[in-house]
Amino acid sequence: MSPSINNASLVERISKGEPRAVARAISKVEDLSKDASELMKQIFPLTGRGLIIGITGAPGAGKSSLVDKLALLYRQQGERVGIVAVDPSSPFSGGAILGDRIRMQMLGLDEGVFIRSMATRGNLGGLARSTVDAVSILDAAGYSKIIIETVGVGQDEVEVVKAADVSVVVLVPGMGDDIQAIKAGIMEIGDVFVINKADRDGVHSTEKELEALLSLASREDTWEPPIVKTVATESKGIKELAAAIESYKVFHEQAKSVDGRRRAIARWRILELLRERLVSQTLESRSASEKLDRLAGEVASRQRDPYSAVEELINSGSL
Template identity: 55%
Template structure:
């Protein structure tokens, strides 16, 4: 049986192995993904992002528990950073989720960023497609601990949850562009700590400043994930956003944006690779770089020349 058929049948080993093939960029991964694509688009995808230590893994664990209680099957992609020096990584998000390891309705995969910026691993989208095609109904993507600008998760997720904790900084931090703008839902976790109400007030004030989004006003939930507090409400908040997306037709719009981004990304990668392979083979790449380095040629004209020769 083909690996894609085994994935569709929910074979855990096949799913795990295909994800490795994808991560390692093996060609057989692409052919399997081609076969699986028609069966994707069923899952509801929830992104969970926020700074390191804000409780993303614990929230993911608790939300998994809550959705399992209602019989939904779950896929989890948990991303941790790769060391820029050694290429190694310690992927430790599972520590908080191990109680689900024996539940056949939950598949958890840890991924390292492998140098990819933006808060996700490069292969995240493809891995989500594997889990989707395997029939997982809700897929959680837990990003690396992010700062202010790693917002890539919004391109993949239907619902993006931004997690923060009390006491991270004054209210100016909250007006900054980037991460706070992508939230469909805010979570103030560790809300038993001092300053939780202040953080909620600051988020509200920040949202009141801007023109806001006409269609959806991001709710703010207070949770103490480790004590299971506020989880039921948060899960209902996710479902409410899902209902909103379906009603407003926004989900199709997001699906279109996601397809657009995916196609451009793949195209860019393939075109660049082919061009470079050809240029490297006939020595043009090396010559061009030499000329730029010696100031015989400027890089802008070099690109023009290069593309012209390639027939563009």
């Protein structure tokens, strides 16, 4: 059976919302399967229906509990929910799968919830792209709420959250300098801010500090990001969080800024694919690959800097 026919069958099953077909398709894009791009071409026309929610924040902020309770609330409202957990630091999938199994005790028995972890598996690049592809697959399968949960606030996570319709940043009381540390990468992209574990001491001072930082952040729209206080383990504040997310969605649509955001996301996706394709073509070319090995040796021995090495590859027509 040809890959195109095989993909057509897979896409048909995905359009019917079959979890096994969804899992198989995500594995293809995660493993950089040869026919993954052809699969995604067929998936794309089926997308654009689900609301994509990116949730990020420092490790230990209770994001997993928050995501689980938010997913449960959406399920009570009759929504189908997809959860993609992104962990750039995991070189293997074992830990991620174990994490999924623990979470499955609460959500996994519900056929209206799909949970998947995305790890690098040793691949330093492409995580953001494969995660966005996974989200597209869930969208095509009819999941109306798709939550991207990141482990931390590194560059990979920021890139992933940029691709969401709504970006939620989670903090906890007593972070102190950590709020200052993450403001550069996160404050500008956060649409909703959450102070989780709000039963702890210091919640008021954290809220005031966050308000001060948000007053300095520059946004392209007139939206004023709300601050929602939650205690996820007790399901407190979850309805308020869902309401804040919905408010931003409505604002975004009424302000007509949704087109600009989607255009920015589309541009980012095209550039990510272009970079990946150019690098892939370079590595497939024997002469370019040999040149790359030679240049790598020169850079490693400090005979050459990596910047001039890239310039040589470009100028020689290897890219």
